[in-house]
Amino acid sequence: MKNEIAERNKANSIAFLKALEAMDVNAVVALFAEDGVQINPYASGLFSDGVKGHDEIRKYWEVPFSTFPSMKFIIHETFAMEDPNRTLIRCKGKIEMPNNSGWYDNDYYLTFKFNQEGKITEYVEIFNPIVAARGFGLTDKIK
Numbered sequence: 001m002k003n004e005i006a007e008r009n010k011a012n013s014i015a016f017l018k019a020l021e022a023m024d025v026n027a028v029v030a031l032f033a034e035d036g037v038q039i040n041p042y043a044s045g046l047f048s049d050g051v052k053g054h055d056e057i058r059k060y061w062e063v064p065f066s067t068f069p070s071m072k073f074i075i076h077e078t079f080a081m082e083d084p085n086r087t088l089i090r091c092k093g094k095i096e097m098p099n100n101s102g103w104y105d106n107d108y109y110l111t112f113k114f115n116q117e118g119k120i121t122e123y124v125e126i127f128n129p130i131v132a133a134r135g136f137g138l139t140d141k142i143k
Helices: 002-021 027-033 053-067 129-135
Strands: 034-041 050-052 070-080 087-097 103-114 120-127
Touching: 002 027, 002 070, 002 103, 002 120, 027 034, 027 053, 034 053, 050 053, 050 103, 103 129, 120 129
Parallel strands: 034 120
Antiparallel strands: 034 050, 070 087, 087 103, 103 120
16 A cells, blocks of 8 residues: 555656646646645745745746746656655756747756645755756846
């Protein structure tokens, strides 16, 4: 049973990235528990530190979906942790910048916690904030 839960949650972690690639805010929100949270510990004053609940998650993801033409996530590794309700994905994110101005690339470590129904209760997005600041022309705004 533990292995089945772990496999379900790994699949849901991958489904989250696929929903981002599809820029499908409804699919993103549906993967979260009603009180689920997204945490961005290395936001460095450049981005939101995080959001909580379906409404805030929707508002958070509507911005990049309406700003960037496309997103792609190349998954390098997916792990279920000792607790089958926790997963980790190591991936490369590639975001197409507006007006054919190039691509933003960063490496990500994404951790997920799930409830018994397989809904995300906590998503933590770990990325290099210096690469992000350079990619978005925000180095002068790092806190």
